[in-house]
Amino acid sequence: MDLFFDPEFTDSDPVLEKSESHHCIRVLRNKPGDPIQITDGKGNIWSGEINSFKNHRVKVEITAHQKQRRPKVERSLAVSVPKSSDRLEWIIEKGTELGMHSFYPLHSEFSERRKINPGRLLKKALSACKQSHNPYLPEINPINSFVDFISSTSSFQHKFICQQGANPEPLSILTGKVLFLVGPEGGFSTAEFSKAKEYGFGSLSLGKFILRTETAAIAALSLSFPQ
Amino acid sequence: MDLFFDPEFTDSDPVLEKSESHHCIRVLRNKPGDPIQITDGKGNIWSGEINSFKNHRVKVEITAHQKQRRPKVERSLAVSVPKSSDRLEWIIEKGTELGMHSFYPLHSEFSERRKINPGRLLKKALSACKQSHNPYLPEINPINSFVDFISSTSSFQHKFICQQGANPEPLSILTGKVLFLVGPEGGFSTAEFSKAKEYGFGSLSLGKFILRTETAAIAALSLSFPQ
Numbered sequence: 309m310d311l312f313f314d315p316e317f318t319d320s321d322p323v324l325e326k327s328e329s330h331h332c333i334r335v336l337r338n339k340p341g342d343p344i345q346i347t348d349g350k351g352n353i354w355s356g357e358i359n360s361f362k363n364h365r366v367k368v369e370i371t372a373h374q375k376q377r378r379p380k381v382e383r384s385l386a387v388s389v390p391k392s393s394d395r396l397e398w399i400i401e402k403g404t405e406l407g408m409h410s411f412y413p414l415h416s417e418f419s420e421r422r423k424i425n426p427g428r429l430l431k432k433a434l435s436a437c438k439q440s441h442n443p444y445l446p447e448i449n450p451i452n453s454f455v456d457f458i459s460s461t462s463s464f465q466h467k468f469i470c471q472q473g474a475n476p477e478p479l480s481i482l483t484g485k486v487l488f489l490v491g492p493e494g495g496f497s498t499a500e501f502s503k504a505k506e507y508g509f510g511s512l513s514l515g516k517f518i519l520r521t522e523t524a525a526i527a528a529l530s531l532s533f534p535q
Numbered sequence: 536m537d538l539f540f541d542p543e544f545t546d547s548d549p550v551l552e553k554s555e556s557h558h559c560i561r562v563l564r565n566k567p568g569d570p571i572q573i574t575d576g577k578g579n580i581w582s583g584e585i586n587s588f589k590n591h592r593v594k595v596e597i598t599a600h601q602k603q604r605r606p607k608v609e610r611s612l613a614v615s616v617p618k619s620s621d622r623l624e625w626i627i628e629k630g631t632e633l634g635m636h637s638f639y640p641l642h643s644e645f646s647e648r649r650k651i652n653p654g655r656l657l658k659k660a661l662s663a664c665k666q667s668h669n670p671y672l673p674e675i676n677p678i679n680s681f682v683d684f685i686s687s688t689s690s691f692q693h694k695f696i697c698q699q700g701a702n703p704e705p706l707s708i709l710t711g712k713v714l715f716l717v718g719p720e721g722g723f724s725t726a727e728f729s730k731a732k733e734y735g736f737g738s739l740s741l742g743k744f745i746l747r748t749e750t751a752a753i754a755a756l757s758l759s760f761p762q
Contacts, residue, residue, distance in 0.1 A: 379702075398625070405750045407742065440744040475606075475760040478705025515634065515760055517667040523632045526750075530757035533702040533742055 310336060311345045311438045313445075317354065319373065324366040333361050344368060349437060349445030351376045376443050379407065380483045381534040384464070386412035386457060388419040388492035390521045396424065397432045399522045403446065404436035406529040409485075410447040416454035418494030424451050454500055458507050461487060469496070469504045470524045473513030479532040488512065488528040490521055536582075537563060538572045538665045540672075544581065546600065551593040560588050571595060576664060576672030578603045603670050606634065607710045608761035611691070613639035613684060615646040615719035617748045623651065624659045626749045630673065631663035633756040636712075637674040643681035645721035651678050681727055685734050688714060696723070696731045697751045700740030706759040715739065715755040717748055 312332060314325045324332065324346060332338050338358055346354045346368065356370040385408055389396055396413075403411060411429070415422045429448050437445050461467060465484035470491070489509060496504070514527050539555045551559065551573060559565050565585055573581045573595065583597040612635055616623055623640075630638060638656075642649045656675050664672050688694060692711035697718070716736060723731070741754050 401747075402750050402753070405744055405746050406754065407744065440746065442744045475762060477762070478707070478758075480705070517632055517634065517669045519632050519667065520628075523629050523753075526629070526753055527633065527757040530754040531705075535702060535704070 309343055309345050310338075311347055311353070311441055313349060313434055313438055314346055315348050315350070315445075317346050317348050317352075319354075319370065322354070322356070322368040322370050324368060326364050329361065329364055329366040332358070332366050347437065347443040349434070349443065351378065351443050353441075353443050378444065379534040381481050381532070382409040382485045383529055383532050383534075384408065384410040384412065384485070384487050385490065385525050385529070386414055386461075386487060387490045387521060387525050388416040388454070388496070389413045389421050389424055389451065390493065391420045393425075393428075395520070395522045397429065399525045400429050400432040400446075400448070401436045402522075402526045403529060404433045404442060405440040406526065407442060407444070407533075408446045408529060409444075410449065412449045412457060413451040414454050414457055415451060416492060416500055417497040419492035422451065426450060454496075455503065458503055461507060467504075467507070467509040468512035468528070469501070469509045470512050470514050470528055472516065472518055473511070475515050476513055476527075476531055479512075480535055481532060482535065486532060488525070488532075490525045490528065492521060536570055536572050537565075538574055538580070538668055540576060540661055540665055541573055542575050542577070542672075544573050544575050544579075546581075546597065549581070549583070549595040549597050551595060553591050556588065556591060556593040559585070559593050574664065574670040576661070576670065578605065578670050580668075580670050605671065606761040608708050608759070609636040609712045610756055610759055610761075611635065611637040611639065611712070611714050612717065612752050612756070613641055613688075613714060614717045614748060614752050615643040615681070615723075616640045616648050616651055616678065617719065618647045620652075620655075622747070622749045624656065626752045627656050627659040627673075627675070628663045629749075629753045630756060631660045631669060632667040633753070634669060634671070634760075635673045635756060636671075637676065639676045639684060640678040641681050641684055642678060643719055643727055644724040646719035649678065653677060681723075682730065685730055688734060694731075694734070694736040695739035695755070696728070696736045697739050697741050697755055699743065699745055700738070702742050703740055703754075703758055706739075707762055708759060709762065713759060715752070715759075717751045717755065719748060
């Protein structure tokens with residue numbers, strides 16, 4: 309069944325916002341009586357059926373409500389943004405499917421890009437939430453410099469800098485906030501490595517080969533599913 | 536340093552094949568005396584320097600040779616091919632970076648595509664080998680039907696069918712041939728599931744959300760790095 313997204317959807321006002329209503333009725337050609345699911349991106353999923361379509365908005369007859377709990381492990385990515393938008397958007401899409409909590413885009417010494425389009429990334433995350441039925445929309449942060457970001461990571465209990473090396477051991481972190489730091493194609497500079505160590509980052513080896521930025525990001529998330 | 540690929544390269548005839556020679560000299564503008572690395576995609580990496588460029592081919596002065604051992608665990612993917620070529624090529628690129636041994640493209644009951652371009656996939660694998668410095672070129676097989684393929688999997692010691700479910704436990708397989716079977720967007724049919732079970736496939740849960748084909752494939756490889 310199709311899942312629609314509306315951050316303002318509530319039990320007391322079960323009316324789907326305009327663009328999702330349009331998509332539901334005009335694009336997917338649903339009709340009153342058809343089943344529907346809605347998430348607010350904050351863990352809630354409502355199931356029901358379409359009651360009516362008035363003033364460009366779908367009114368929903370709710371039959372069930374489910375609140376999915378946040379996992380006890382929150383896995384976030386801080387990634388030096390790749391040059392290609394496609395590869396950046398892949399990280400968002402795959403990260404959302406794999407339950408990423410937050411995304412921090414960075415520019416570092418050897419990264420070639422300093423601008424991103426946060427609106428486009430948010431759209432990607434939204435569409436991945438709907439497609440994968442993940443009811444938690446990841447937080448997409450504005451781009452920040454490596455140095456400013458690294459000094460603001462004290463709220464994370466587990467911090468890893470991803471690098472080439474041995475094959476990875478499976479990570480069994482049971483609770484808390486986990487952050488994976490992934491470098492650009494050219495890697496982090498020696499100064500950046502030292503800075504990360506100074507701020508308490510441990511190393512996470514991701515195997516013997518040189519992984520692209522987006523591959524390292526997705527491998528780190530896959531290695532750390534909450535148990 | 537740039538890594539070049541030539542399946543016929545040997546110690547006794549250290550001459551790089553034509554198109555790689557062209558790329559090395561004409562595109563990357565290397566000159567005699569410049570350092571160079573070559574792999575044959577079978578685990579060998581030669582290091583040396585460019586000796587000369589004659590008859591469109593680079594002659595190499597070898598200074599070192601290294602043979603990388605195959606890991607004791609061979610991880611292969613059998614994937615019902617996604618509709619989008621991009622997503623299929625992404626599996627090949629990421630799979631190669633993560634050390635995939637072989638790739639078996641399948642058409643199954645709910646898959647929408649029955650043709651692939653094996654030459655293009657091989658090119659993708661090749662370029663990922665060079666980029667990631669993985670000296671083993673994965674084997675790319677011709678497309679096969681689910682039914683024919685499944686009955687030819689007796690040489691694999693560990694067989695998993697990937698599905699939505701619980702969060703994955705890390706896989707610690709120490710030796711042997713491992714196969715991950717990944718379904719299309721619509722999943723495998725009930726008959727296909729039964730068939731896989733009949734042929735000894737166990738289940739590998741990849742979390743609570745619905746993963747796209749390519750995400751499931753990459754997550755399975757990331758979860759099973761040889762220890």
